[in-house]
Amino acid sequence: MSFSPDIGIDLGTASVLVYVKGKGIVLQEPSVVAMDTSTGKLLEVGEQAQRMLGRTPGHIVAVRPLKDGVISDYDMTEKMLKNFIQRVTGGVGLFRFFKPQIIVCVPSGVTEVEKRAVIDATMEAGARDVFLIEEPIAAAIGAGIDIAQPSGSMIVDIGGGTTDVAVISLGGIVESTSIKMAGDKFDEAIMKYMKKKHNLLIGERTAEEIKMNIGSAYHRDKDIYMEVRGRNQLSGLPEIVKVSSKESLEALEDSVVQIADAVHSVLERTPPELSADISDKGILMTGGGSLLWGLDKLIEARTGIKVYIAEEAISCVVKGTGESLKSLKHLGRSTNSRRR
The missing domain is CATH 3.30.420.40 (ATPase, nucleotide binding domain)
Known part of the structure; x- marks a missing residue:
């Protein structure tokens, strides 16, 4: 034993x-x-x-x-x-x-x-x-979905390195795709934007703070702002820049569209009966990347299907x-x- x-x-x-x-x-x-x-x-x-x-x-x-x-x-x-x-x-x-x-x-x-x-x-x-x-x-099981049922469920799991989109039925994956676009790429996009737009060099941790505090994947009704500290690449000196959520949307737009495209692509390949199930039940998002503000709204606008974020999205998997x-x-x- x-x-x-x-x-x-x-x-x-x-x-x-x-x-x-x-x-x-x-x-x-x-x-x-x-x-x-x-x-x-x-x-x-x-x-x-x-x-x-x-x-x-x-x-x-x-x-x-x-x-x-x-x-x-x-x-x-x-x-x-x-x-x-x-x-x-x-x-x-x-x-x-x-x-x-x-x-x-x-x-x-x-x-x-x-x-x-x-x-x-x-x-x-x-x-x-x-x-x-x-x-x-794993994400579906962790979110409380009975994957053994003969009914289609769509999971969008957005982690740090990959986004996994899958349609699950009878305990197996019917259609899926995995793209190397997720939380880390969001951080990289923010770092590139700050360098190009503000001549400000920032590190991974600062980019993550921007993503978590004012990051946006969809238009907000009201802009929010954040002071960002970094090094000016022209003068070489420390500098503080005020950044808006609208700018974060601009920085992340290409990245989040790739995720919405991946979801759309899997839906296009899904058998009609399972598509009907997903339309009724909605799409479930899990993983830390799913917490980016407005990403659920973007996918919902793109697919016309209700999108839900799991209660404990980070720990579902x-x-x-x-x-x-x-x-x-x-x-x-x-x-x-x-x-x-």
């Missing part, structure tokens, strides 16, 4: 959420790792490492080991996962003897090679057994992944699972 807990992991580009069977969500940390390049020593993982982004001396590097929803730095991802798994399983000693079963969430559009990288990294991080589940399925721990035996031993 094993005393190790079953674990569900939402391995996101922006953050990692960990669900332990019987306990719920026990960890939510940024997907950032800091290490000393001169010694190869791991310094910080998660929140502490994120604080170092853009502020490190030459011999220390703080990196995001995942990009666009997939692993871009295998070694760093393995170290990050090992750190998080040890935190939730009671430390190194217990972890050495009782290895957990882990189910990891991946975007619906990942290749077999990318899936293999996730499985291998999780195994090397200390798992006894690894399973994969696609994000739209990891909750669904955690719920799936109850039925690991039904996931089967396919190319999406591996055992020691």
Whole structure:
């Protein structure tokens, strides 16, 4: 008998959420790792490492080991996962003897090679057994949708690296698409806009603050403003610029239109019977990116279908992944699972 807990992991580009069977969500940390390049020593993982982004001396590097929803730095991802798994399983000693079963969430559009990288990294991080589940399925389960019913449900999951759009019926994905346009690309668009429009250089964290405070995907009835600090690229000196929500809409317009186009594209390919179900029930949005102001209104205007944002949009995927721990035996031993 094993005393190790079953674990569900939402391995996101922006953050990692960990669900332990019987306990719920026990960890939510940024997907950032800091290490000393001169010694190869791991310094910080998660929140502490994120604080170092853009502020490190030459011999220390703080990196995001995942990009666009997939692993871009295998070694760093393995170290990050090992750190998080040890935190939730009671430390190194217990972890050495009782290895957990882990189910990891991946975007619906990942290749077999990318899936293999996730499985291998999780195994090397200390798992006894690894399973994969696609994000739209996990998001739907986490939002309380009974995916086993012969009825169409549309999920739009917008994370940090990817947006997954899927129509689900009878427990499987009928039509889907996954695009590399999500929260991180929103930040990049804001950084480019500030540089082009205001000659102001800002970092990722400042861009994220703009997105969260005044970011807009649809016209607001009343503009709101925010003071933004950065460095003037002409003078090289610190500067404060007042930015409006109207400007953020201008900065994000191309990005959010790509997401609306992806939703429209999946709807066009959806069988008529399922389209009717979606028209009745509406479209469900999950993930941190779905909280961008007005994105639901934009998709609703584009499709003519009511759009809802899940109550706990950020944690839907990891909750669904955690719920799936109850039925690991039904996931089967396919190319999406591996055992020691």
